[in-house]
Amino acid sequence: MRTTILITSPEEWTAPGTELFQFAPLFPGGPEWFTKPILIVLLSAVIVIAVCWVAFAKPKIVPRGWQSIGEYTYDFVREQIARPSLGKDADRWMGLLLTLFLTVLVWNLMGVVPFIQYPVAAHVNFPAVLAISVYVIKVYLGVRHHGVRGYLRGVVHLDGLPGWAYAIYAPLILAEVFITSLFTHFIRLFANMFAGHLLVAFFASVGFWFLFEQLSPLGAGLGVLGVLMTIVITAFEVFIQFLQAFLFTMLTAMYIASGVHGSH
Template sequence: MSDNGCGFPAPGLHSFLFQPMFTVGGYEFNKVMLLALVTTLVVVTFFWAAFGKAKVVPGKLQMVGEAGYDFVRRGIVYETLGKREGEKWVPFMVSLFFFIWIMNIWSVIPLAQFPVASVFSFPLVLALVVWVLWVGLTFKRHGFVGFFKNITGYDKSLGAVLPLVMVIEFFSNLLVRPFTHAVRLFANMFAGHLMLVMFTVASWYLLNSWMIPAAGVSFVMTMAMIVFELFVQAVQAYVFVLLACSYIQGALAEHH
């Protein structure tokens, strides 16, 4: 960290940059990429262990898995898409929710202490996957004409403002939508991690400067930020999946 000439090692963009840790097949892997791979392994291993040999009378691990699965299915998918249309999307949305949540939660795990989603490329790829699904479903369900009407918000009752609305909706849906979908997740994780680093570094800096009361306040703020981040991490996974369901619902809905 740079102290900017004042002795305080202020966090900044350098807090999100990591040197390669190892190379496999010519590809360099840093801490963020490793955490993303571990996230995949954690999610797959957990659900494999919970449901690989599912029982009528579930054990503790299966009960936890069923609770998480049911939360996404009933609390997000069914509420947005309905039971009939939504059931086929439940596995994808459950995977998406827990993948994002675990990526986020590394921020408060000792030694890891970094939210993968605070690197923009990760939420952007997930948002693009959802966007491609939305475009493909819209085209498949409504055909070319229906697809065009869906993405442009075509409604002849708008009269003279219809051309303007269609241009805005076109750029909003095809260009802006995946960007804003990704930024919601990225910005919250980026800001949260920066605040955690700030108060953590400040606690050590003030303690080493023998400013004990100030260090204590900073430490309390660090603990408060950790609790707050735990809430935000789950909420951001929920919001991302909720928006994904909303986009799919829009693709499946009949255009009037």
């Protein structure tokens, strides 16, 4: 597993860069695809399944412990994400939305777990797979409930818009619904996790270098500042990790609603 501290020599400090997101196979001679991010994804799946199993397998009338945490999380996703977009259809989609929220949240939080320290969503392929899956569901629901013509008509229809304006409006809204929305769904999550991981690595590298390699009164001050900034950025990153899990799941609920209701 790679570390986020990059020291090339006792005389030279090198800022961390994109090499933080490049991983060799975990085992010499092992399959090239089995890297640290894959291992974290598998571990995250086990964690989500275990948490849900412990919380909901044997529910009690008076919840406590993990059941309380599970029910609070379920209520949060239902009330703050599912119902505002899906209304009466919210409960039907809670299994998918709760799973997505917990999965993305655990992926993100892996960036601050000691000895792991890598948010899986900082690798673009993983959020892209989730976003593409949601996109397929959205289009499928739209066609299933409204037919191809009805779905497209519902997407581009705008009350009060003159007929001649549709020549300009329709291509733009179709591009947004079927192209742009897919990329913005996962790029937002990826970009935030990528930038946050890079920032934490940068300040951690500064702190390590000036405290242990570049020994001097000024260096010690800069090293302490680097450590303090690492702590502050990490705390802020936890908030961003939760926020991005919330936004990704909220957009999922909105896209599912657009398919069910036949609108953008």
